[in-house]
Amino acid sequence: MTILHWSPRSPYVRKVMVALHEKGLADAVTCVRTLADPMVPPGDFFAVNPLAKIPTLERDGQPPLWDSRVILEWADQAGTTGPALFPADPEARLRVLADEALGTGMLETGVAMLIERFMRAPEAQDPRVTAACERKLAAALGYLEGHAAEMAARDFDAGQLSVGVALCYLDFRFDALGWRNGRPQLAAWHAAFAARPSVIATEFRDDPRPE
Ligand SMILES: N[C@@H](CCC(=O)N[C@@H](CS)C(=O)NCC(=O)O)C(=O)O
Structure with a gap:
């Protein structure tokens, strides 16, 4: 299962969500509401992302991915629809x-x-x-x-x-x-x-x- 640590308030998460829809991946990823508080980082989240930030993507059998731009790159590789988000030229x-x-x-x-x-x-x-x-x-x-x-x-x-x-x-x-x-x-x-x-x-x- 591919899990996205998610919040509907986060603009960085929104970047990823738009990419998932553009690349035909929205149904392939399970969104989990995760609190990310810069003043009081939630302790248990450090085990997934050492910076305790969202978006973070957990993948089966692969290391987690963090940072919205990195997850956009993943969406470009894994997705099947739409133009390339990062052109090759x-x-x-x-x-x-x-x-x-x-x-x-x-x-x-x-x-x-x-x-x-x-x-x-x-x-x-x-x-x-x-x-x-x-x-x-x-x-x-x-x-x-x-x-x-x-x-x-x-x-x-x-x-x-x-x-x-x-x-x-x-x-x-x-x-x-x-x-x-x-x-x-x-x-x-x-x-x-x-x-x-x-x-x-x-x-x-x-x-x-x-x-
Ligand atoms: N460079 C990161 C920034 C992610 C980020 O700062 N997310 C906020 C939520 S909007 C967060 O997790 N803040 C918690 C914290 O800074 O500890 C990205 O592009 O994904």
Whole structure:
């Protein structure tokens, strides 16, 4: 059995879920709701992933896989449908990896901002952290506004998947940011991304936290 340690709140897990749907693997993987708390990592999960992070994929007779990009690579190898998430051509692959890293970096920035704002006591918060995160997100969004046409011209790939999920995450957690304002190309690109069945099937959700 192939098990994905999963949460409907996690943007990194969402990347993997979109990939599983795109590659025809959604029914081949069992999702297990797993708590991953950066402040209090659950002790029993360290035996599966020494960083106690989700997503983590457990496979029969093979070592577990962690990190969303690594699991995307696995999905590309194991899947049977859709275009290659990581193209074989070296230059095309580098461009996809750069977009993949940009989307993931936006997620890291968003999660850092969330931790700073909502998981730290007010007296321990440093306004420079939030300000720096906001500047990085604004710069990334500005870059993507100029990059949307190039992404739209490619077959669907891991770079678009990662950037698309990052924008969905901004809608989920930072709606007030209004990232679409002044960015019509990116907004149009994201509307097409959000209409994919794989994206519709994997909506973010604030479910009850497991014990
Ligand atoms: N680089 C990892 C990041 C995964 C990650 O940070 N996941 C969060 C959940 S959204 C987590 O497990 N946090 C718990 C922790 O940091 O201890 C990936 O791409 O999969």
